[in-house]
Amino acid sequence: xxxxxxxxxxxxxxxxxxxxxxxxxxxxxxxxxxxxxxxxxxxxxxxxxxxxxxxxxxxxxxxxxxxxxxxxxxxxxxxxxxxxxxxxxxxxxxxxxxxxxxxxxxxxxxxxxxxxxxxxxxxxxxxxxxxxxxxxxxxxxxxxxxxxxxxxxxxxxxxxxxxxxxxxxxxxxxxxxxxxxxxxxxxxxxxxxxxxxxxxxxxxxxxxxxxxxxxxxxxxxxxxxxxxxxxxxxxxxxxxxxx
Numbered sequence: 001x002x003x004x005x006x007x008x009x010x011x012x013x014x015x016x017x018x019x020x021x022x023x024x025x026x027x028x029x030x031x032x033x034x035x036x037x038x039x040x041x042x043x044x045x046x047x048x049x050x051x052x053x054x055x056x057x058x059x060x061x062x063x064x065x066x067x068x069x070x071x072x073x074x075x076x077x078x079x080x081x082x083x084x085x086x087x088x089x090x091x092x093x094x095x096x097x098x099x100x101x102x103x104x105x106x107x108x109x110x111x112x113x114x115x116x117x118x119x120x121x122x123x124x125x126x127x128x129x130x131x132x133x134x135x136x137x138x139x140x141x142x143x144x145x146x147x148x149x150x151x152x153x154x155x156x157x158x159x160x161x162x163x164x165x166x167x168x169x170x171x172x173x174x175x176x177x178x179x180x181x182x183x184x185x186x187x188x189x190x191x192x193x194x195x196x197x198x199x200x201x202x203x204x205x206x207x208x209x210x211x212x213x214x215x216x217x218x219x220x221x222x223x224x225x226x227x228x229x230x231x232x233x234x235x236x237x238x239x240x241x242x243x
Contacts, residue, residue: 028058031072032228032242035060038070039230039238048235053095054225066091077114078102094136096120109134119157123147126155140182148177163187166197183224194218204241205229
């Protein structure tokens with residue numbers, strides 16, 4: 001009898017855990033659909049999409065134009081900064097979020113953060129020390145950090161060897177390092193006018209990237225959230241595998 005009770009309790013606990021996880025997935029899927037809808041509205045206005053940032057739970061922040069933004073949810077302190085920068089018509093460039101922690105790049109080479117990883121801010125500070133314009137800061141699930149500044153300057157931590165080799169090659173050829181993204185065991189690097197390289201991207205994302213060459217598309221940014229992805233191209237157009 002005791003064994004049966006223990007088994008029932010274990011099954012109930014397991015069932016609750018599975019349901020909770022499923023609920024999280026459902027919520028994230030709805031958030032991604034809303035992100036897609038918002039991007040469609042921005043694309044209709046032909047306004048350049050500067051960045052798409054995802055939090056760990058699927059909440060998102062889109063930056064567009066010079067100082068425009070839209071979000072599903074951001075911490076209050078970040079929202080206050082966005083409102084302030086928008087009111088001052090200050091260029092907002094890129095954002096990172098992780099739970100209640102966040103980081104925002106704006107103006108030429110400024111950033112503000114709240115409780116964000118010191119490893120990331122240290123990379124940004126090294127970039128700023130070069131007295132150049134900050135291009136972007138990119139992080140991955142395996143503690144990859146890539147800071148880009150100026151035309152082809154960079155500071156890298158824990159980046160995959162093949163990616164780092166390509167970055168060094170682009171740097172030596174004085175070509176522009178434009179953008180980057182990391183996913184689970186995958187990465188992409190954007191450089192030059194419309195060049196890119198990648199490794200182990202999801203197959204449907206690889207297909208889109210390869211087809212973009214023949215279509216002569218300019219990839220502006222790639223963002224990956226778990227098994228979903230968004231690609232912004234030709235400034236305001238986008239593609240995604242979100243249904």
